[in-house]
Amino acid sequence: MVQTLSDTIVALSTPPGAGALAVVRLSGPDAVAITQTLFSKKNLAIQPGHTLHYGTLRDPASGQILDEVVAALYRAPRSYTREDVVELSGHGSDFIVRQILAALLRQGARLAEAGEFTKRAFLNGALDLAQAEAVADLIAADSALSHQVALNQLRGGFSNELRELRAQLIKFAALLELELDFGEEDVEFADRSGLTRLLSEVQGVVSGLLRSFELGNVIKNGITTVIAGRPNAGKSTLLNALLREERAIVSAIPGTTRDFIEDEVSIDGLRFRFVDTAGLRDNPADEVEAIGVQRTRQRIGQAALLLYLFDLTEMTPAEVQADLGELTAAHPKLPVLVVGNKQDAATPAQLAAFAQHSTQGLTIHTIAAAPRQGITELQEALLAQVRGAGLATTGAATIVTNVRHARALEAAVQHLGAVQQGLATGRGTELLAADLRHGLGALGEITGDISSDDLLTSIFTQFCIGK
Template identity: 85%
Template sequence: MLISDTIVALSTPPGAGALAVVRLSGPRAVAATQALFSMRRLAEQPGHTLHYGTLREPGSGEILDEVVVALYRAPRSYTREDVVEISGHGSDYVAARIIAALLRQGARLAEAGEFTKRAFLNGALDLAQAEAVADLIAADSALSHQVALQQLRGGFSDELRGLRARLVQFAALLELELDFGEEDVEFADRTGLGQLLAEVRGVVAGLLRSFELGNAIKNGITTVIAGRPNAGKSTLLNALLREERAIVSAIPGTTRDFIEDEVSLDGLRFRFVDTAGLRDNPADEVEAIGVRRTRERIGQAALLLYLFDLSELTPADVQADIAALTASLPQLPVLAVGNKRDLASPAQLAAFADSFAGAYPLALIAAGPRAGLEELQAALLAQVRGAGLAGTGAATIVTNVRHARALEEALGYLDAVRQGLAVGRGTELLAADLRHALAALGSITGEISTDDILTSIFTQFCIGK
């Protein structure tokens, strides 16, 4: 795609630092830089080379900075255009002077995400890979980094292209039948199409199911710590965070509002929410509001950690509490955590282990002395990975809401085609539903896209990327 203008932006965060990198891309990137740069014949230099010199204001000759210029030649650059990266000293004032001088040489300020948008428009990246660039920049855990890198390298895109290629063959045969509609012939084997739809549907459904885990990897897992007063919820939060974040007191009802903080466990971010103790008769109106808000917060959780005092409650008490809290949330994963195991008798511990086998996952800890935390962390990870990955059938994890919606749309049209085959629906209707399914899958990688979609995606990027 021919793009005639040249863009410029600061590609490093603003503020004082060791370096500031100003990036240009476009047909005048080298010429605009040459107008300021002390080294002559920059246009004759090969790509992937570095050049040291000074930048001066044309006309006055005032020195702006001593810099290193990195030169990348089209098409072997991030945007597949001529790209220049000017590394100067990390001063906002100096960077602004350099950009202003380049603007006077015919460049214009880049829009948010415009460098990556050009990479997409010029075929260096597809749309899913372009979105993975933003995810990689925002990655704040080992797993989010790993997933974003896998998508940037094209793993997700390759899987989608394979699915579309198989469907396109049948779609072409159905379209051919429409061209010969008056002759009542069938080019597309309906049995083979049904088998292919079942296979493709399974993969799409697996990708869609993986979004639950992918969303957790990208945004963190909201884990509500709930239980009766004095179960040790605040003590547990402090133990998990390894700091005195919440007030701990023997007085029931100390926690009146939420206390939230994050912990990274084996690459997954858990956002733990310490809540008010649950009891039927709160001591005052403020505690009653806290209890009500706790129940509301449980409804928004990705995981419920129900904490209880092993020395005070029976297995039947705990299971009744959990059943009451999750009556309207049957899909909410629950981890039962027995606290104060150091105060419980061996018989009590055995009773809980026997009663919870096959019911809810159970971890036994002593939050005060921080005993059993490793077992609790392992149980938390098993809950998330078990709920998110088991049975997805997908090697790729979907993390993007737009991708999930497109997969959901594709799944609906694939089901419509299968239903149409089952009831003998006409070729025209089958072909229309199959076209819609292909369009939904194609919208993920940008094979089918609109200006509105592109604007929505790239305006979320930082300027300079």
């Protein structure tokens, strides 16, 4: 269906299903007039914006009362979409909602497509493209940090930073274009040394934003933490303790966990995705366990953090060191947290041996997973491990969480790098101007200053219908 801003669109903006309330939203030039055909008690056409009005909705065709509602009225341009908007808050019944939507559609409204309200906000200048995408991130936020990052982007922190960079580059781009107009006179309007300095500053900022994507991806999708170790180390018991529920089956029989089990929990605003895996051993009991061990090794390669768990009562420091040597050899850059389990059953000599090992450079955290001793301290160690790797509270810092933004930043780094190289080698003005245009275009794609219909369709179809 072809979308036009002359249409008045309607959709359910609250989740479907039975509930206390359901909100039906209309936006467009005829939002108030269409609502009025169903609404009794008041003439909405003469009411000011940002007001609430109680009344009943009646189907004009049958005269049947559909529901008692509160109509929230927003006048253009002081609304989410910068159009006239009406939000009808009624009872949360699927049947009632269907009846209201059908009546509004018969009066001339069109059912909104996915993300069309936010798309109109973008097209009407209420939001730029990065801010519009932050709306979806804010809705999906399920931790304090992901909420903070999305809110910062929605408020324009990321966009403002990019606009400042583009504004400075555009000045030089205009001067280079001017030189092309006077190409036969061999004049230079753009100060090459000034442009070189600016490009160095811009590349530093853009590269920093690009580096933040790894962190942003973790914030948005959670910190995948694989719990690995030998059979019967207590991995499933630890998963249950971290989740505070009996999520995994616990048994004294080695090899109980044949496949990985994963679940999520928020610790101090950070979302951890814990993965309980099959025990690592060289001679699995059967083919099924062998497949589980193979999958464990694959999941370790996909992890952001490895929690290596061992049994304090069964293993020696040398055996722990050997296991760690094998795991870190395969994944040398993977952060590892070493945890000794069953401290409540370990002898003083066993505890002392590992304590001495800790003083020699390898930090070992001891817990008793079954009685849930040391779990709070382990959670603090997890936070310290992740933050030590670069994940600190963000404050006002800009963090890139969107794959599209990261790709655009990569393109900008490439094209601006070509300009830098061209300046260093004395490349002609025409080539410098072309590379600078491409770099500006890549930055402009993030905020929507440069966009295409295909790009907008790809972005907004990922939204829910009522947003």
